Amino acid sequence: GNSVTQMEGPVTLSEEAFLTINCTYTATGYPSLFWYVQYPGEGLQLLLKATKADDKGSNKGFEATYRKETTSFHLEKGSVQVSDSAVYFCALSGAVSARQLTFGSGTQLTVLP
Amino acid sequence: EADIYQTPRYLVIGTGKKITLECSQTMGHDKMYWYQQDPGMELHLIHYSYGVNSTEKGDLSSESTVSRIRTEHFPLTLESARPSHTSQYLCASSDDPDRGGRDTEAFFGQGTRLTVV
Numbered sequence: 001g002n003s004v005t006q007m008e009g010p011v012t013l014s015e016e017a018f019l020t021i022n023c024t025y026t027a028t029g030y031p032s033l034f035w036y037v038q039y040p041g042e043g044l045q046l047l048l049k050a051t052k053a054d055d056k057g058s059n060k061g062f063e064a065t066y067r068k069e070t071t072s073f074h075l076e077k078g079s080v081q082v083s084d085s086a087v088y089f090c091a092l093s094g095a096v097s098a099r100q101l102t103f104g105s106g107t108q109l110t111v112l113p
Numbered sequence: 114e115a116d117i118y119q120t121p122r123y124l125v126i127g128t129g130k131k132i133t134l135e136c137s138q139t140m141g142h143d144k145m146y147w148y149q150q151d152p153g154m155e156l157h158l159i160h161y162s163y164g165v166n167s168t169e170k171g172d173l174s175s176e177s178t179v180s181r182i183r184t185e186h187f188p189l190t191l192e193s194a195r196p197s198h199t200s201q202y203l204c205a206s207s208d209d210p211d212r213g214g215r216d217t218e219a220f221f222g223q224g225t226r227l228t229v230v
Contacts, residue, residue: 032217038154043119043203043221087154093207093217101146101207101219106154 002027006090006104013080013111021075021107023064023090031092033057033066033073038087038106047075047088080111116140119204119222126194126229134189134225136204143209145187146219149173150201162187163209194229201226 007022025031032051036044048057053068062077073090090104117138126132138145147160148171158171162181176198177191187206191198205219 034218036221041224043223044205044219045221046218049218089156091219093219101158101205101217103156106156108154 002031002092002094002102004090004092004102004104007107009106010108010110013109015082015111015113016079017111019075019077019080019084019109021088021090021109023073023075023104025071025073025090025092025102027071027092027094027102030068031094033064034091034093034101035062035064035073035075036089036091036103038089040086044089080109082111082113085109085111117204117206117220117222119202119225121225122223123226124228126227128193128195128229130194132191132194132227134202134204134227136187136189136222137185138187138206138220139185140206140220141184142206142220143184144207145181146205146207147171147177147179147187147189148203148205149175150203150224156203160189194227196229199227199229 003026005024034049035047037047038044048059050057050066056065064073064075087106087108089106120135143164145162148156149159157173159175160179162168168179177189179189202225204222207219
């Protein structure tokens with residue numbers, strides 16, 4: 001079945017530091033890949049997505065590239081801000097049939113001023 | 114902005130009470146989901162639906178039940194709440210690419226935080 005393995009947290013960074021959150025997946029076929037963000041007390045919001053190999057998703061300074069050869073979709077940001085503090089989830093949507101989303105376990109990011 | 118709504122946002126209720134958590138979306142999505150989120154943040158799929166009159170149990174066993182009588186509405190019911198049901202419940206919806214939907218991203222409601230005392 002499909003699975004997503006996400007970098008263990010929590011991650012604590014100083015403002016303006018470089019961020020990487022690793023995500024690898026297992027799936028048959030060609031899944032779509034997503035990063036979601038959850039701010040305290042809220043539901044999940046889509047941060048970025050990529051639907052085919054070598055696609056780069058980007059939003060709000062965050063980027064992730066769909067790497068089929070390494071089955072990875074690592075999230076990066078060059079300079080984090082305090083307002084980026086949140087929980088980040090990597091997810092994939094069915095390769096063969098999108099019967100359901102599969103989420104990673106989430107990574108808590110705290111950015112200190 | 115996502116048009117998916119959950120009510121109530123917060124609920125504190127006594128053991129043994131029956132509760133229904135409401136979820137509605139106005140995007141015409143066929144697929145809807147209920148997730149339970151534990152304090153460690155991990156999301157557990159407890160129910161999903163492909164469309165009207167379709168419901169399936171998810172990966173995590175749950176004593177809750179769901180119904181899908183209308184496309185836009187996917188309520189979750191607990192017949193007899195217990196302290197072990199205390200959690201955050203998240204509802205989501207998405208297009209169905211198997212039926213030619215545009216995209217497979219899910220849109221989430223803001224969640225219901227349930228506390229059973």
